[in-house]
Amino acid sequence: GHPAAGRCRPCRWFFQKWCETYPGKMDGTNTMYISTSDPRMDVAFYYSSMKKCNGSGTLKMYPETNTTGGESSYPYFKKYISKRYNVNPLDSDLIIARFAQVYFTAAEAAAYLGDVDKAKKYIEVIHARARHSVPDGTADSAMPSWSGRTFADKEELTDAIFWEWVFEFLGEGQEFQETHRHGANWLIRNISAPKNAFLARSTEKSYIGTFYPDVDQWYSENGPYSEDPAEVRKGLLAAFPANELLYNSGMSADSQNDFWYGR
Helix, strand or coil, X not given: CCCCCCCXXXXXXXXHHHHHHCECCECCCCCCECXXXXXXXXXXEECCEEXXXXXXXXXXXXXXXXXXXXXXXXXXXXXXXXXXXXXXXXXXXXXXXXXXXXXXXXXXXXXXXXXXXXXXXXXXXXXXXXXXXXXXXXXXXXXXXXXXXXXXXXXXXXXXXXXXXXXXXXXXXXXXXXXXXXXXXXXXXXXXXXXXXXXXXCCCCCCCCCCCCCCCCCCCCCCCCCCCHHHHHHCCCCCCXXXXXXXXXXXXXXXXCCCHHHC
């Protein structure tokens, strides 16, 4: 693994959500998943373990190492955020749209129009490719697939389409736009409430870690996450980029709008 891999890291809750969507193996006590049946996870990030970039051995990580507050607490992204393959910020090409995005957009439109069969058909195009993304000589994976899956209502279907989008595009820098365009109530239903429930599990310790020491930090790893729409709506404001605050002499830290409601 390269040191630049995974500087933005998927959280434990997301790992378990993916595994619960497409179940794989569980640990010896059947309290948490250690893998998924969806091969896209292996494309998206390292988990359980990876070789250290300096050749000094193997780094064990979540879920093989179920700890909080250290570098082994989370998986690592395989996708790079810099075309220089290091952790330095720089200008880079912007992906306007991947071809798969066309199918996701069409599926979401069909879902909002109430055409469930068409929405599922578009998603299955993505699923078929994902099932085929296994090592050469290996039989196609059985998952992901919505074959036989039903949805209680439009909300359940559109939410499911969103999470399929996440599994496909994870780590490609579009999560902010995709989550924020859905609004506060959506964020509470899909992220705040389920993540609060996850953090309350016996497998999750009270998190005061080395990466996020402030338990009151807004939208941090710590939780609990606000389930008040008025509060969550404040967090939808886009923060100024860190580089802008760093290099623009006309701006101070107080100019940052991410925490404006507490100032």
